Amino acid sequence: MTSARTAPHWRITLADNTVDEQEITAVSEVLRSRWLSAGGQTAAFEREFADRLGVDEAVAVSSGTAALHLATMALDLRPGDEVIMPALTFVACAAVVALAGAVPVLADVRAPDDLTVDPADVTRLLTRRTRAVVAMHYAGYPADLPALRAVCERHGVSLIEDAAHAPAVGYAGGMLGTHGDIGCFSFFATKNLTTGEGGMVLARDPAVRERIRLARSHHLTASTWDRLRSGDASYDVSGYGLNYRPTEVSAALGRVQLRKLTLDRLRRRALVATYREVLAAAPELVLPFAERTGDSALHLMPVVLPDGVDRAVVREELSASGIQTSVHYPPVHHLSAYRGSAGAERSALAVTDAVAPRLLSLPLHSRMSDDDAALAARTLLRCLRVR
Numbered sequence: 001m002t003s004a005r006t007a008p009h010w011r012i013t014l015a016d017n018t019v020d021e022q023e024i025t026a027v028s029e030v031l032r033s034r035w036l037s038a039g040g041q042t043a044a045f046e047r048e049f050a051d052r053l054g055v056d057e058a059v060a061v062s063s064g065t066a067a068l069h070l071a072t073m074a075l076d077l078r079p080g081d082e083v084i085m086p087a088l089t090f091v092a093c094a095a096v097v098a099l100a101g102a103v104p105v106l107a108d109v110r111a112p113d114d115l116t117v118d119p120a121d122v123t124r125l126l127t128r129r130t131r132a133v134v135a136m137h138y139a140g141y142p143a144d145l146p147a148l149r150a151v152c153e154r155h156g157v158s159l160i161e162d163a164a165h166a167p168a169v170g171y172a173g174g175m176l177g178t179h180g181d182i183g184c185f186s187f188f189a190t191k192n193l194t195t196g197e198g199g200m201v202l203a204r205d206p207a208v209r210e211r212i213r214l215a216r217s218h219h220l221t222a223s224t225w226d227r228l229r230s231g232d233a234s235y236d237v238s239g240y241g242l243n244y245r246p247t248e249v250s251a252a253l254g255r256v257q258l259r260k261l262t263l264d265r266l267r268r269r270a271l272v273a274t275y276r277e278v279l280a281a282a283p284e285l286v287l288p289f290a291e292r293t294g295d296s297a298l299h300l301m302p303v304v305l306p307d308g309v310d311r312a313v314v315r316e317e318l319s320a321s322g323i324q325t326s327v328h329y330p331p332v333h334h335l336s337a338y339r340g341s342a343g344a345e346r347s348a349l350a351v352t353d354a355v356a357p358r359l360l361s362l363p364l365h366s367r368m369s370d371d372d373a374a375l376a377a378r379t380l381l382r383c384l385r386v387r
């Protein structure tokens, strides 16, 4: 059976989610309660997410971009301030910095087989104006947090983790998203844990966390929920804020999804193993992170095509076989809004530029069978004329 949301053209979609009757029941209960925002579901989702990550508190928000925006707002960026981030990341990281009048400074990634930000390049890019460094855990694999933390501490700048690909990944004695000053998560429709649209923010410093919580909801000193409970209708506004609240529906969805992460991870692990086994037949194909032994959310299955292969042709051939692919990501400095921008010219970005035209993401989600992964891998081998 083809579900309504899956284009019948695709035999294997790039991503899918684990939503089933459990989420439908949870969401129905919220709708029956008729309390749709800022209530018990949001509070419980925050509690359960914080417990899962081993932190005191988490702040649920309406998207990963909202999480990143609140993180940069907490930095009180001034025009001309700089935030260093990998050039190979989703554009939201750069946009929230640029919108504050600050400069997204783009750093190179480490190597074709390690697509996380290079701490040595970050160090080279530090100036007196640097306020923060963003580490993005590409495909769910940890960036080099010990090195990045050391650089940030030495220079007195904040470390922000974009853990959109990496919910509940253990690394060096703590979960990803808890090593930096602020950790941001996304629950967008294609992410391992999804609420359709949604996100979460963690902050090490309780005062920063409180500012983020207030800014999420207009910096109101009392929420609708508090006012309902206390019977007091008054509130004050102690700073500039926005409305980045999740709905109770999405929080209820998130609570069920959080419980499914472990099984989802196990399935992804088997699929990635199958991919790597079959794709080993193409020695010129780079399989990023293949040598990593630690935990990963295995959010994506990226490959770096052999030099000189026309990616468009490969994608076309895969698509003709019903296999959906994507590219994560066009580097920020290749996008017209950022091309030639102040922060795009500082680093050579040699690795990023070399891998960018060769990057390809293959289907990876826990509704796939091992046969699906083997089929997608063999179809790629056929495109590369490997037998």
Ligand SMILES: *Cc1c(COP(=O)(O)O)cnc(C)c1O
Pocket (backbone or CB within 6 Å): 063, 064, 065, 066, 089, 090, 092, 093, 136, 162, 164, 165, 186, 187, 188, 197, 198, 199
């Ligand atoms: C998905 C994603 C975001 C943005 O999250 P949204 O929930 O879509 O706003 C930011 N950074 C990375 C690395 C992402 O993958």
